[in-house]
Amino acid sequence: xxxxxxxxxxxxxxxxxxxxxxxxxxxxxxxxxxxxxxxxxxxxxxxxxxxxxxxxxxxxxxxxxxxxxxxxxxxxxxxxxxxxxxxxxxxxxxxxxxxxxxxxxxxxxxxxxxxxxxxxxxxxxxxxxxxxxxxxxxxxxxxxxxxxxxxxxxxxxxxxxxxxxxxxxxxxxxxxxxxxxxxxxxxxxxxxxxxxxxxxxxxxxxxxxxxxxxxxxxxxxxxxxxxxxxxxxxxxxxxxxxxxxxxxxxxxxxxxxxxxxxxxxxxxxxxxxxxxxxxxxxxxxxxxxxxxxxxxxxxxxxxxxxxxxxxxxxxxxxxxxx
Ligand SMILES: [Zn+2]
Numbered sequence: 319x320x321x322x323x324x325x326x327x328x329x330x331x332x333x334x335x336x337x338x339x340x341x342x343x344x345x346x347x348x349x350x351x352x353x354x355x356x357x358x359x360x361x362x363x364x365x366x367x368x369x370x371x372x373x374x375x376x377x378x379x380x381x382x383x384x385x386x387x388x389x390x391x392x393x394x395x396x397x398x399x400x401x402x403x404x405x406x407x408x409x410x411x412x413x414x415x416x417x418x419x420x421x422x423x424x425x426x427x428x429x430x431x432x433x434x435x436x437x438x439x440x441x442x443x444x445x446x447x448x449x450x451x452x453x454x455x456x457x458x459x460x461x462x463x464x465x466x467x468x469x470x471x472x473x474x475x476x477x478x479x480x481x482x483x484x485x486x487x488x489x490x491x492x493x494x495x496x497x498x499x500x501x502x503x504x505x506x507x508x509x510x511x512x513x514x515x516x517x518x519x520x521x522x523x524x525x526x527x528x529x530x531x532x533x534x535x536x537x538x539x540x541x542x543x544x545x546x547x548x549x550x551x552x553x554x555x556x557x558x559x560x561x562x563x564x565x566x567x568x569x570x571x572x573x574x575x576x577x578x579x580x581x582x583x584x585x586x587x588x589x590x591x592x593x594x595x596x597x598x599x600x601x602x603x604x605x606x607x608x609x610x611x612x613x614x615x616x617x618x619x620x621x622x623x624x625x626x627x628x629x630x631x632x633x634x635x636x637x638x639x640x
Pocket of ligand 1: 339377378391460464
């Protein structure tokens with residue numbers, strides 16, 4: 319690993335908290351989604367599987383560089399009342415008329431943004447533009463996965479309202495990092511055609527919202543029953559010490575969640591593959607097999623490097639990341 323890569327890697331570790339599925343899970347989701355695709359599509363995605371996995375975290379990097387990026391990763395549904403939030407129109411224009419664009423931006427736009435990305439990906443397939451297809455596929459995989467995270471659908475996104483700060487990264491990073499490779503199963507079958515991407519995503523987001531209470535309440539209860547001195551461990555990283563949930567506590571929490579994290583990860587993989595597949599079908603099933611051996615142009619590579627540099631430069635530590 320070069321020094322530059324190492325620095326980037328370390329920055330990833332520092333900033334991964336509170337950004338949606340942790341980097342580990344995002345990469346795994348995009349990676350496994352490739353294997354659900356039909357052969358005509360897999361030929362392209364599998365040849366670029368490293369790209370698809372690595373760039374699954376680009377949207378989180380952009381959060382520091384693009385002003386409107388943050389809101390695309392979540393929706394605080396409980397701002398709009400009670401489940402199932404009938405007061406909130408599912409269509410963007412109707413929602414804007416009722417609540418104003420500023421409000422929607424403030425409380426998150428993930429269900430609508432995914433639909434915009436889906437249209438863009440369909441266009442990219444029509445153009446047979448390899449760069450765009452891969453970039454947008456990696457990106458949409460990120461947003462779809464974020465929409466499956468229960469704490470991305472509530473105002474209490476890091477347990478800050480219930481004295482459970484840290485629960486966000488606990489659920490989406492600590493648990494998968496500890497268990498995904500050892501215990502979970504990602505054989506999921508095949509991608510399916512999604513007739514109505516909007517309805518599909520709203521359904522998943524409502525599931526996330528419904529699960530958010532469980533995520534919070536179960537941890538609260540466990541925290542009260544678990545010996546305090548066995549809840550956290552302290553890890554030394556360079557000059558700083560960071561607090562981490564112990565392995566025992568993580569396993570106990572995961573058990574009480576009854577497979578929820580694994581289930582949401584599996585559902586994310588299925589959804590991501592199905593959205594890629596649907597975009598391709600809606601574009602008229604273009605032959606992408608010839609694209610698989612085409613390399614990126616120097617300009618395209620530069621564009622990615624620029625993204626990384628912008629992200630590094632705009633890194634400002636804020637309270638949410640501490
Ligand atoms: Zn995210």
